[in-house]
Amino acid sequence: MRPLARVLLSHGMAYGTFAELAKRAFVDEGFLLVERDGKRATVSAVSALTGLTRKDVSRIRESEALLDGGASQRYNRAIRVISGWINDPAFNDASGEPAALPLEGGDWSFAALVRRYSGDIPAAAMLSTLQASENVEVRAGNAVLVERAYIPKATPLEKINILGKDVGELVHTIGHNLEVLPEQRFFQRKVSNASIAAATATEFRALSTRKSQALLEEYNAWLTQHQSESDETVGEPLRYVAVGIYYIELPEQEQ
Template identity: 40%
Template sequence: MENMLTQAICRILRPLLRILHRKGVAFGEFSQLAKQIYVEVSEDVLAATGERPTTSRIAIATGLTRKDVAQLRQAANEDGYSPTPSYNRGARVMTGWLHDTEFLDAAGKAVRLPLQGDTGSFAALVSRYSGDMPYRAMLQEMVRVGAVEVDEVSASVQLLGSGYIPHGDESEKFSILGTDVAALIATIDHNLTTQERSQLYFQRKVSYDNLPEEALPAFKAMVEKDGLGLLIKFNEWLATQDRDSNPQAGGTGQMRAGVGIYYFEEPVAAQPEADKRIEDEN
């Protein structure tokens, strides 16, 4: 079990550290971040189990010194951090534009929208799918990340793609890295610790490891078409339940839920002949 966990950690860290290396983040900075999160997680777990999260108790749980723990807890209280909601709002607006018949032509394609108007406009679209965010603020955000193009002469806006992927904004991409990878790992963690089968979260994947390169373009196009269609279907239902999109939606509490679909491809490393012989013998 320990060996399997170590291998899993290495696989998770490898692509992450590739990003950190490319961005010039030294090991010391990464180590300090890891210590910070260790302390925060330990504090949360101790509090959740009814135990008082003292500096000494956290030091024992994490293996850090009391001095380190005290400094890290102080730094967390002073700095703090919170994710920005711009990505989720922008994604909702874009999926609304792609599926709501008020913003589609007869062929079901997203149309160029006038900026203002009670119906069939960008302002109406933002009002419906982005809660109380002003439409001009959303327009600036979507222009900034390359999702739309504005025609000043006709005072209209055109959708540039079929998914809210901020091609030109690296900080927004890092925000997606933080939210999406964290959500996937949290789902796996939930499924590792949940005993009741009925309480498991949906977690599935399909992949093959002996595919010719020529098959990938067709599969990638299939994923983009059918995956987007499935996400739009989920978006339609969630929009009716979300109180930002539908102020009439009732219920209690405030929860975040969703589904992510991602495509991946990579070359399969050649397996050493010795390893192949071992597999054949087993």
């Protein structure tokens, strides 16, 4: 919990705000768990399960979500645009790399890329988003992709909301693996070493960044080629899948 507390405190989040978010998470999951067990999901049932008062459960259930879902939507659309730019031959150059695209005009332009991969968001708004995140530069009237990994340059709260999703997905994987049979577990591995000199750690960080980025781009290309264009495939609902990679480096006293 201390790394989480460190991040929240460094971004100005007091305990009261965190406690309210934690209550909301308990209430939302409480209703889902009660329903999953085939029981009637009442305020009283969730109160008994979570330890929160019925008054708190009712208030949280009836109130609007505290965090802005628009930040996640902007994040997802930006990711789709960059992915399409990298993987769609229609927007690649002769060597198969993301092409420098005219801002407007025809089917081969940044505006066409945005229309294909981000729905109804204006091309100018997407360009502004990708410039702010330092993914795109405009050179001689063309949009140029200069950084493939998208990390939003947004408010601290938006960053916590977006990047914090990765923490939630890792915890979900851990929870899943604790509950299912060995053959049903999701892949969860890491490699570590507590006897690495600082200079060597810097070298390894560069190596892992390069290889991890290449692996994620390979996965992304495969997923793009196999994604469904409809809400269902052969009568089955679609699934969300993800593979995440993280790097951590700590001084000896913090291990």
